[in-house]
Amino acid sequence: MPSIHCMPFLSRRLVISAVAAATAFMVAPASAQDTLKVGLVAAMSGQSAKSGEAIVRGLSLAIDEINAKGGLLGKKLELIVRDDESNPAKGAVAARELVQREKVAGVFGGLDTPVSLAIVPFMNQSKVPFMGVWAAGTAITRNGAEENYVFRVSAVDVLVDKALVAYAMKKYGAKKPGMILINNPWGESNEKGLKAAMAAKGVTPAGIEKFEGNDVDVVPQLTRLKNAGADSLFLVGNVGPSAQVVKSLDRMGWKVPVVSHWGPAGGRFSELAGPNAKEVHFVQTYSFFGNQRPVGQNVLKQLMAKYPDIKSAGDVTPAVGVANAYDAMHLVALAIKAAGSTEGDKIREGFYKIGTYDGLIKTYATPFAPGRHDAITENDYVWTQFIDNQILPVGTKK
Amino acid sequence: MGTAAAAAVFVSMLVTSAIITGLGLGSMYGLLALGFHVTYAVSATVNFAQGSSMMLGAVFAYTFAVRLGWPLPLAAAAALGLCAAYGALVELLAVRPFARRGSNAWLMATVALGIVADNAVLFTFGKEPRGFQMSWAAGSFEIGGLALSPLHLVIPAAGIALAAALHFFSSRTRAGKAMLAVVQNPDAARLMGINVPAAILGAYAVSTVFAGAAGILIAPLFNVHSDMGTLFGLKAFAVAILGGITSAWGVMLAGILFGCVEALITALLGSTYTQILTFALVIVALAAMPNGLFGRAGVKKV
Secondary structure (H helix, E strand, C coil): CHHHHHHHHHHHHHHHHHHHHHHHHHHHHHHHHHEEEEEEEECCCCCCHHHHHHHHHHHHHHHHHHHHCCCECCEEEEEEEEECCCCHHHHHHHHHHHHHCCCCCCEEECCCHHHHHHHHHHHHHHCCCEEECCCCCHHHHCCCCCCCCEEECCCCHHHHHHHHHHHHHHHHCCCCEEEEEECCHHHHHHHHHHHHHHHHCCCCCCEEEEECCCCCCCHHHHHHHHHCCCCEEEEECCHHHHHHHHHHHHHHCCCCCEEECCHHHHCCHHHHHCHHHHHEEEEECCCCCCCCCHHHHHHHHHHHHHCCCCCCHHHCCCHHHHHHHHHHHHHHHHHHHHHCCCCHHHHHHHHHHCCEEECCCCEEECCCECCECECCCHHHCEEEEEECCEEEECCCCC | CCHHHHHHHHHHHHHHHHHHHHHHHHHHHHHHHHHHHHHHHHHCCCCCCHHHHHHHHHHHHHHHHHHCCCCHHHHHHHHHHHHHHHHHHHHHHHHHHHHCCCCCCHHHHHHHHHHHHHHHHHHHHCCCCECCCCHHHCCCEEECCEEECHHHHHHHHHHHHHHHHHHHHHHHCHHHHHHHHHHHCHHHHHHCCCCHHHHHHHHHHHHHHHHHHHHHHHCCCCCECCCCCHHHHHHHHHHHHHHCCCCHHHHHHHHHHHHHHHHHHHHHHCHHHHHHHHHHHHHHHHHHCCCCCCCCCCCCCC
16 A cells, blocks of 8 residues: 555654654744844945944944843843845845844834835734834834834934934025935935935925936936036935945036935944035934943943954944944833833833933933834034044044 | 925926936946947947957956056056957957858847857956045035035047047048048948058947946046946937937937936936836837937938
């Protein structure tokens, strides 16, 4: 009978798979018990690779501090990093893998708004907290989900846009600013925000132009804005594209104040954009230059001890990545501590229970509440410029 | 001055500056597309990863000039030499083994080799884009109220000079004529004592040198990174087909035309429409003239 022939074969295969499954299960929970895992999905390669490295440094520093004090819920914290290559599809896959296979307690996000926007629905669905430490897209935290698991310690486009408009009007007396925006969801997010912020101040834009991340020459777009009478420019784009705008302005010989979102901070802006890089004033959440509070002095000291390439404040680039990630990791730890568990919904409640935390960027007082998932406000921004490959507060150096 | 007259001045300024931009970028598309033309003319195959060849030119030149501090002309020459070697490698590894069997797999093989090159550069050169400033390219000057950078003149001039050199080589030199003979009838050419495999190998070297030269010329306008050539390679292929891949001058003209149309659409209608309209125009042009704007229908002589 065929069944007799089948039986030993089947059972052998069963045994093998059972053994395989058993060993897999034996290995997986063992390592999960040792540590409390948190994940990071950020650009570790490609044009924005430096941003991912900065986030890793900020998170690692905070994790070292937490582990030195005995860890969290009796376990050591462990960071698991995944590269999204600035690609939303790869980011979404990485987040899924971190949550489902690595069973992380939470996931940190990287620089790219499109990537974060691709991850957010999955995180809300699986009820695992997502902490943005860089991407500023408004819809990341304000995503309309009934139970929102997305928090952020970073700039928010809608607030940055208000700050950009206020700065251009105050600093340059701007009356007719033009917009030059990267053609992706981040640019769109800011187009809305800038329009609203300008309307609130009774200012009409001279024009709105888009450009591609790989555009070599932005002169045609800029010429349109110039001819439309723009007296200042709002720039939104990552470091490479932002540099292309500055070089195109050079070639046109057009000297116009440029007020920028923080894209230039993501890389070697001075080198890429040339001598006029310093003419771009852009927003940051933190600078290691100037007088530091005790937390800042301590973080800088630890960074220099841990990373030999950091010899002074100027080497902490990009500073926002390090600073936001450092504070975000501590806030996540406080939320987990308040929750007393790594269950997503409890951690979410834990965020609302955080009282006062003396952080790097500021002293946070009840940083999160239902409907208020952004810990940084427009009053926390710092205005900076690139001088000799360093991000300095505006006016620090000529 | 009335508003209409003022508007006319604005538009004419927009158009002139767009054409200057278009000439520069267009001649780069043309150079890359000439690379497609050279190998297609000799062997009916192309390196689909011309964008990677372009990137290699810029990366090699950056490495020699900035990291090793060589003088720019020497760095550029060495970079182009390495590009030629890379081109020969593409032919030997990704084209010859397949074309010899009459298979079309070279198509995928060249793409694959390009991806390998991109990633090898990512790991060795680094992940961050780097700025490649050249002192002669800095600053701008004014002609008739129009601000120009030296690059605006040098890039199209170098592009057209290279195209002219190719034309001279293929029509006036012995080696060039031998290449043309290979195109017309490889078997007869072989019987006449022409080394056909060497001619094809040479064509790939020349093709990659053209792409590398485009990469070096564009570097100060752009930045140097491992995927800087991807979009260029795509546009250049559209240009090569548009120009009628069999005509050298046609390909170069199509490149300049493509660059100018692209810049004009951006300047006059706004950047939202650039990609949609330029590529829609490519389809319309090819539908109306299936052999490209300047190509001739291929006639198989028996």
